[in-house]
Amino acid sequence: MAKLPTIAIVGRPNVGKSTLFNRLVGKRLALVDDRPGVTRDRREGDASLLGLEFRVIDTAGYEDEDPDTLPGRMRAQTTAAVREADAALFLIDARAGVTPLDEEIGRWLRSETTPVILAANKAEGRAGESGLLEAWSLGLGEPIPMSAEHGEGVVDLFEHIRPHVEREEAREEEEYAEDENDRPLKLAIVGRPNAGKSTLINRILEEERLITGPEAGITRDSISIDWEWQAPDGRLRPVRLIDTAGMRKRAKVQDKLEKLSVADGRRAVEFAEVIVLLLDATLGLEAQDLRIADYVLQEGRALLIAINKWDVAENHSQLFQGISAALQDGLSQAPGVPLLSVSAMTGKGLDQLLEAAFKVREVWSRRVSTGQLNRWFEAAIERNPPPAPGGKRIKLRYITQVNTRPPSFVIFGNRLEMLPDSYLRYLTNGMRKELDFGAVPVRLQTRTSKNPFNKDG
Incomplete structure (x- = not known):
């Protein structure tokens, strides 16, 4: 697995680098104080920003000192961090404006090959307005107004970091696709008591691995079994089978041990990748x-x-048509969930079930290229533009995939809080159909992109 893409935070002392670092990693890993020079060594942590996952480095304040002094050695560490990073996040203090040391750091960063993102911290209030304008003079593009302390400006920060992170994630996805066949498929079997879950697993394994019987509720713990399935093409595909306790209605679960068993089954769902919900043909869909x-x-x-x-x-x-129609009505949030018929007693349909499980995991893990995604997005908007409630135009700028497993997307634009749920459903259904996500869960969120300190929006 490829390492996470890396963003190095640089800047002169006391501009808020450690505060931003702590916000990105979600915990206080770096010491923060009003005195300059608190951070001396490079500090690294795993960061998450609106679904983007990356490695962030908090560097010592960049100072113009002799290389043999402590500040000089700290500067050498900062230089090394920038050269190893996928992008440098250059932080200035908007309230203090651009200082001579900021200008020197800007000249140094322009001479390096590492891409630079410029952010003006402490931009809240009028005191930061002039410093934000001065930041343009650094020749590093548009500065991002933000407040690391209050978490303002993170959407714009996301937009600027995203291209650098996604480029590295694309390489990681390629590596994942290459070795996915070697990864066990985490497959959980769930359903009501006595639907035949344990019997089904025994038939798949071709051995009496799990206790079965006519009594409901024999299985109490989630049982995990590693196994290899011989696919129709002859390949051996690793599978981790998870049998779970039957899930009854909560009101009927009175026994303390059964409550623990049902909770254990829910945890198995959280652990698994693909879930097979087993129905009893003699009872139909309930x-x-x-x-x-x-x-x-x-x-x-x-x-x-x-x-x-x-x-x-x-x-x-x-029977099949009746259950299929009931699923269309009852699972409108994921139309077209694959429905198969099997027999744990005779082995009918088990190869088709496993083949479908591997296929749906592949879709669940898939990343759509940014170009393909936005071409679809522009066409979808052109076919059906968003409404203009109260005469105010809702502008959809672009869409990006922020995660897989399940596929998760964020739409950027203006006035998105006014976008009706029906339009989001239109987009989600379009993605399922036109980008081949089928019935896997698709998560779609919106983020309004604007200067958080501009009251005019």
């Missing part, structure tokens, strides 16, 4: 099945639904 399916989708997991006991079911065509 409300509890829909509740379980909804929980799986809310957790962002890929879902398959399998009708078990197909060997003893009657009126096969009518």
